[in-house]
Amino acid sequence: MPLGRSGNGKPARPAEERVPQRAPERPAEERLPERYRNEPVPRGEGATLTRVQRQMGVTTPARLDTSQATAADFTAERYLRDQSLAPRDGWRRVLFWLTGGRLNLGPSPAEMAERELIARAKTPVPGCRSIAVISRKGGVGKTTTTLMLGHTFASLRGDRVVALDGNPDAGSLGYRVRRETAATITNLLADEQMITRYADIRAYTSQAPTRLEVVASDDDPRITKALGEEDYRRAIALLERHYNLITLDTGTGVLESATRGILQLADQIVVVMSPSLDSARAASSTLDWLNENGHSELVRSAVAVVNGVQADGQVEVGRITEHFAGRCRAVVQVPWDPHLAAGAETDVARLRPTTRHAYLEVAAAVADGFVT
Numbered sequence: 393m394p395l396g397r398s399g400n401g402k403p404a405r406p407a408e409e410r411v412p413q414r415a416p417e418r419p420a421e422e423r424l425p426e427r428y429r430n431e432p433v434p435r436g437e438g439a440t441l442t443r444v445q446r447q448m449g450v451t452t453p454a455r456l457d458t459s460q461a462t463a464a465d466f467t468a469e470r471y472l473r474d475q476s477l478a479p480r481d482g483w484r485r486v487l488f489w490l491t492g493g494r495l496n497l498g499p500s501p502a503e504m505a506e507r508e509l510i511a512r513a514k515t516p517v518p519g520c521r522s523i524a525v526i527s528r529k530g531g532v533g534k535t536t537t538t539l540m541l542g543h544t545f546a547s548l549r550g551d552r553v554v555a556l557d558g559n560p561d562a563g564s565l566g567y568r569v570r571r572e573t574a575a576t577i578t579n580l581l582a583d584e585q586m587i588t589r590y591a592d593i594r595a596y597t598s599q600a601p602t603r604l605e606v607v608a609s610d611d612d613p614r615i616t617k618a619l620g621e622e623d624y625r626r627a628i629a630l631l632e633r634h635y636n637l638i639t640l641d642t643g644t645g646v647l648e649s650a651t652r653g654i655l656q657l658a659d660q661i662v663v664v665m666s667p668s669l670d671s672a673r674a675a676s677s678t679l680d681w682l683n684e685n686g687h688s689e690l691v692r693s694a695v696a697v698v699n700g701v702q703a704d705g706q707v708e709v710g711r712i713t714e715h716f717a718g719r720c721r722a723v724v725q726v727p728w729d730p731h732l733a734a735g736a737e738t739d740v741a742r743l744r745p746t747t748r749h750a751y752l753e754v755a756a757a758v759a760d761g762f763v764t
């Protein structure tokens with residue numbers, strides 16, 4: 393059955409699968425007793441303060457048409473004063489420790505910036521979001537990005553995160569974590585009817601120390617090539633019932649092959665490229681293709697990753713970044729890291745701090761899309 397996208401660019405999946413059904417609510421204002429109701433706030437430019445806002449000490453009128461603020465914004469990272477937080481590391485931490493906490497300079501500006509990224513990466517999701525990691529070139533870091541995005545989310549967030557190998561060309565996602573099970577996506581699909589609880593699906597995943605779970609694919613390309621759009625749709629529908637975030641590794645044929653319908657299943661995309669002209673051109677033409685084929689919403693909310701950046705590279709990475717900044721929600725440069733270059737099981741603790749920080753930026757930029 394062909395899969396369609398609903399008007400807002402989301403896949404046309406039954407609503408009850410994604411969000412619990414609730415009775416329609418009256419606007420918050422109408423639910424207040426009359427004497428507490430506020431006068432309407434004019435929207436946009438020139439908004440003025442209402443009487444109640446003035447009494448509450450509000451000095452800046454809300455831009456109701458653009459604000460994406462929610463109660464989830466009130467995190468310790470954002471709202472506690474610098475001095476009330478103990479520094480985590482550096483000389484400020486040493487000073488704090490030596491004086492038994494009496495001299496507390498608070499976190500450094502860099503630490504505060506990191507806390508802000510963590511707060512963004514922890515943006516709650518209603519139901520489940522699937523994030524497809526795509527590129528039409530092989531070896532640019534799709535699998536690595538799928539995993540690292542998953543590891544970053546899983547280690548910071550309290551909800552469940554799973555990475556699915558959606559590469560029909562015998563993907564390698566399963567080799568980058570210690571395997572707890574030999575089960576693959578093929579077994580998961582075969583046993584679909586028997587999987588009702590989280591404990592059931594857990595038998596088909598391997599969990600890393602970060603709490604990220606991974607569903608591997610088969611080693612044999614004859615099996616994985618036989619998987620089509622409908623199989624991936626079933627696998628994702630199953631995972632959606634038990635997980636809040638799905639990071640989805642894809643193959644290079646994401647636009648051409650039978651599995652290109654995988655894009656219909658994605659709420660957001662991360663487009664990966666290496667810091668080279670041909671890779672950046674391929675990534676940009678992928679975005680052109682998506683725009684021309686009804687996925688312009690995915691392009692606008694996309695996060696571009698320039699992966700494996702080295703200080704002495706020949707290419708003007710800044711110019712590439714500029715190009716994608718004009719097309720996508722965000723662009724992040726991920727440095728070349730010797731631990732990732734091994735292409736083996738990833739131990740997040742062994743990454744360089746700058747690499748970990750870059751993936752935190754990727755996760756924060758992706759999570760900015762959870763509120764829309």
Ligand SMILES: Nc1ncnc2c1ncn2[C@@H]1O[C@H](COP(=O)(O)OP(=O)(O)O)[C@@H](O)[C@H]1O
Nearest residue numbers: 530531532533534535536700728729732733735
């Ligand atoms: N930032 C990086 N630094 C160093 N090596 C990397 C980096 N990203 C990926 N690699 C390595 O490059 C190779 C290709 O990456 P991979 O994620 O498998 O690409 P793809 O899935 O696009 O084919 C792998 O050996 C991987 O470990």
Ligand SMILES: [Mg+2]
Nearest residue numbers: 534535559564
């Ligand atoms: Mg790969």
